[in-house]
Structures are given as structure tokens and as C-alpha cells.
Amino acid sequence: MLDQLLEQVKQQQMFLEMLVRSWVDDYRADGGSIYCGKGCRNCCSLAVHTGFAEALAVARRLNEAQAEKVASYAVRLRDLVKNVSDLPQYLRLHRQMGFCPLLDDEGACSVYPVRPLTCRALISTRESVWCGADFSTLAPEEREAFLAGLDRKVVAFPSHYVATLQESGKELEEAAAQHMRLHFGFALYGNLGVLVHLIRKGLAEACQEGPAAAARFIAQAGFDNPLLLTGVPE
Numbered sequence: 001m002l003d004q005l006l007e008q009v010k011q012q013q014m015f016l017e018m019l020v021r022s023w024v025d026d027y028r029a030d031g032g033s034i035y036c037g038k039g040c041r042n043c044c045s046l047a048v049h050t051g052f053a054e055a056l057a058v059a060r061r062l063n064e065a066q067a068e069k070v071a072s073y074a075v076r077l078r079d080l081v082k083n084v085s086d087l088p089q090y091l092r093l094h095r096q097m098g099f100c101p102l103l104d105d106e107g108a109c110s111v112y113p114v115r116p117l118t119c120r121a122l123i124s125t126r127e128s129v130w131c132g133a134d135f136s137t138l139a140p141e142e143r144e145a146f147l148a149g150l151d152r153k154v155v156a157f158p159s160h161y162v163a164t165l166q167e168s169g170k171e172l173e174e175a176a177a178q179h180m181r182l183h184f185g186f187a188l189y190g191n192l193g194v195l196v197h198l199i200r201k202g203l204a205e206a207c208q209e210g211p212a213a214a215a216r217f218i219a220q221a222g223f224d225n226p227l228l229l230t231g232v233p234e
């Protein structure tokens with residue numbers, strides 16, 4: 001069952017990869033600029049949320065040193081947002097977490113071949129400095145200049161990321177969630193580091209035992225927080 005989930009998500013990731021390449025080639029051919037490239041890593045400081053199957057693909061690929069980094073990130077985040085109940089505050093606090101624990105020392109993604117759809121779908125029409133910017137701290141004139149420079153035809157305004165590719169990523173994520181629902185009766189979605197950590201600790205086996213076992217596993221590990229994980233069975 002798990003292998004079927006993995007195979008389906010691999011196909012979806014390859015499909016999105018093709019979509020992204022083709023869209024970027026066309027946009028550049030029309031004179032547009034896309035700034036994503038190796039070593040530009042600022043989007044890896046954003047909170048990455050993904051589906052269970054994609055986290056499973058990442059979890060299966062990690063060595064012990066990577067798994068330890070992910071575990072420490074997950075536990076730190078769990079404790080940091082323990083008493084938080086709203087999304088804006090979660091996102092604000094998440095800034096304290098720094099970069100994704102899967103980013104390597106050279107500033108590259110250490111799980112690039114299996115990086116989630118949400119990472120693949122984030123394509124920037126502005127320089128990478130904007131990908132990690134805290135817009136709440138910008139002066140009004142700086143913010144206005146940024147917004148005025150956006151290509152409104154293609155971005156998910158007011159962000160500088162390409163809208164249609166983000167939408168495609170979301171649709172593919174939803175298809176993966178449907179696939180999990182079909183097999184397990186529920187579909188988990190959540191913070192990448194948290195999901196990967198829990199899978200390394202036995203969440204996939206608990207899911208195979210059934211919804212009650214999965215919910216118990218998550219609660220016992222202290223991650224039953226809807227800001228970290230959604231779709232947890234009641």
C-alpha cells in the first residue's frame with residue numbers, strides 16, 4: 001500500500017517538473033525573468049507543508065545524520081507553537097526556526113530528487129532576496145515599489161510566485177490526498193519536518209494499523225496540533 005502511494009506521488013512530481021520547465025521556458029522566451037536556481041535557498045526558510053506520501057518519500061531517503069536534524073527541528077517546532085492557535089502567529093514564530101532541516105551546508109536541497117510538490121511549485125519572478133523577506137517589516141514605500149514591479153498577469157498577487165504552477169501543485173497534492181483516503185480512510189497533511197520525523201518513528205506502520213492507531217501515535221508523540229498536522233482521524 002505504501003509503495004503504491006510512493007509510486008503515484010513520484011509520477012505527480014515528475015509531471016509537475018515537466019509543467020514547470022515548459023512554463024518557465026515559454027515565459028523566458030516571451031522576455032520574462034525567473035530567478036530560481038541552484039544555491040538560491042531563501043524560499044527554504046518558509047514553512048513547508050506537504051502530504052503524507054511525499055513526506056514518506058523523503059523519510060525513506062534520509063541517513064541518520066539527516067534524520068537527527070529533522071528530529072531536532074520537529075521537536076523544537078512542536079514546543080515553539082504549543083500554545084499557538086492561529087495561522088499568522090504560527091507563521092511568524094516559524095521564522096525563528098531558520099532554514100528547512102533538509103537544506104545542506106552548501107545551501108542546496110539534500111533531498112532534491114524527492115523534494116515535495118510545494119517546493120517544486122514555488123517559482124519566483126523576483127530576485128531571491130524577496131523569497132525570504134519579512135513583508136511586515138518593510139517600509140510602505142518599499143512595499144509599494146515591490147508590488148508595482150510584479151507581473152500581475154502571472155503572479156499569485158501580492159506574492160511574486162507564479163500562480164498557475166502553485167495551483168497545479170495544489171491540485172496534484174489533492175489527488176495524492178484522495179489516493180491516501182482511498183487506502184487508509186484518512187489523509188494526513190502537515191509540516192514536512194514533523195511528518196518526516198513521525199514517519200521515521202513509526203507513523204507509517206501506525207497508519208497501516210488504522211485511523212485510531214494513527215491518531216494515538218500522533219497524540220502520544222505530542223504532535224496533535226492542527227497547525228502542524230491536519231487530517232488526523234478523530
Ligand code: SF4
Pocket residue numbers: 043044045048100101102103104108109110111112115116119
Ligand atoms: S525540502 Fe528541499 S527544497 Fe524544500 S524547503 Fe527543504 S531544502 Fe528547500
